[in-house]
Every structure is written in structure tokens, then in C-alpha cells.
């Protein structure tokens with residue numbers, strides 16, 4: 502019985518630890534970049550796009566990236582190629598866009 506309580510206690514500590522880290526730690530931009538499939542066009546490192554005509558993103562400053570991603574999502578930016586990316590921006594929250602942009606800027 503004691504050991505069960507102890508296990509439960511450890512479990513609770515682990516769960517509450519996770520809950521706390523979800524609140525305090527910002528979203529992992531690098532993980533999101535892959536989860537949201539950005540890598541499939543812009544390359545795993547954000548600087549080896551699959552088509553020469555697709556932009557290299559790495560090293561661009563975060564504010565610029567945030568503005569561009571929002572414009573693409575809101576269809577305010579629309580040149581010949583923008584449409585290919587629009588569907589991939591639809592599920593991005595403001596926080597996702599910020600986290601991904603900061604990760605790209607750091608590459």
C-alpha cells in the first residue's frame with residue numbers, strides 16, 4: 502500500500518510538473534516547424550528549399566517572418582507562389598507563428 506501511494510505521489514508530481522512546464526515554457530518552434538510541415542518545402546534547416554524558387558528563410562529576422570506568415574495566412578500577400586503555402590498556415594495560432602519565426606531566425 503505504501504509503495505502504491507508513493508508511486509501515485511510521484512505520478513502526481515510528474516503530472517503537475519508537466520502542467521507547469523506547459524504554462525511557463527514557450528512552444529518549441531523547431532518542433533512546430535516540422536509538425537506543421539514547413540520543412541517539406543523550406544527544408545529541415547529552413548535554408549534548403551525543395552525548389553530554387555522557394556525562399557530560404559533561415560536567418561531572416563523574427564519580426565519580418567511573423568509579418569510575412571500572417572500576411573500569407575490572411576491572404577494579404579498574394580503573388581504567384583503564395584497560394585501553395587496558404588493551407589499550411591491555417592492551423593497556426595499567433596503563438597505558433599511567433600515560436601516558429603523565432604526558431605527560423607536563430608537558424
Ligand code: HEC
Pocket residue numbers: 534537538539540541542543554555556557558561566567569570578579580581582583585586589590593601
Ligand atoms: C507547399 C510548400 C510550402 C509549405 C508547406 C510552406 N511554405 Fe512557406 N513559402 C512557400 C512559398 C512558395 C513561398 C513564397 C511565397 C511568395 O512568393 O509569396 C513561401 C514563403 C514563406 C515565407 C516568406 C519568406 C520571405 O522571405 O518573405 C515564410 C516566412 C514562410 N514561407 C514560412 C513558412 C512556414 C513557417 C511554414 C509552415 C507553417 C511554411 N512556410 C510552409 C512554400 C511553402
